[in-house]
Amino acid sequence: MRLADDLRGAIEGNALDVVYQPIFDITTMRPTGVEALVRWLHPTDGLIGPDRFIPIAEEDGMIEEIGEWVMRRACQDAMDWPAEVKLSVNVSPVQFRNPRFDTLLGSVLASIGFPAKRLEIEMTETHLVADPERAQAIIESIRALGVAVSLDDFGTGYSSIGYLRRFSFDKLKLDRSLVHGIAHDRSTRSLCEATIGLGRALCLQVTAEGVETEAEATILRAAGCHALQGYAYARPMTAEAVGGFLTMMV
């Protein structure tokens, strides 16, 4: 496949890039974190998003290399930002299943000198279904390094309450489909509020994704959500731009 062949050269060709979207404390509205989002600048097709090329990388065995590259790059970039700002990095189930994932992660952190307590790994339910016991052991080994673990895209797919009890997550990220429409639709709002309540009942930090309006932020705040992320407050930006943004806002 053409894209898979092109992707093979993308790392060495300097064609991958990481952009960063700020995450805000919902009370102070100061940025407390940043999510790293990978991009591929294809020589002829232009900018390609992770939804299109991560599945190819997973299938063709390139995800380990790309995942490690993103992790290194993001930690290096974040070294220049205010120390209280946390970094969230998405990890593919394929990386997560590698028995050496925690060792690799530890050595990346050590080689860069990035503090484990500033890092958060984002994973989805797809990481958990195949072998829940093993998944819990990996989550524990990541947390043993001092790195936080969050369940991303909650409210899509098969995400269930069971997962929240069974695995030791630090944080729950509400998928934007759970947030979109809360200002206009009564039942969407109730579902979102109930999910925030559920997260809080389990002592999880709750972050809402895809917040596009002030009205949505107001509802989320009243419902007890802890943090928010979305176009209403900041879009994904380059490492340099986010560095300036954080220095100004923190």
Ligand code: G
């Ligand atoms: O940035 P964007 O909205 O296009 O991201 C789409 C999806 O790609 C999101 O679900 C996000 O979690 C995922 N994604 C972004 N960056 C990475 C990455 O570095 N690794 C993995 N595995 N997924 C990523």
Ligand code: G
């Ligand atoms: O990992 P995850 O699927 O949560 O990745 C977040 C994705 O959501 C990123 O690709 C980012 O570009 C996108 N995103 C961030 N904020 C908003 C928003 O306010 N609205 C929409 N539609 N997408 C957003």
Ligand code: MN
């Ligand atoms: Mn994410």
Ligand code: NA
């Ligand atoms: Na999400």
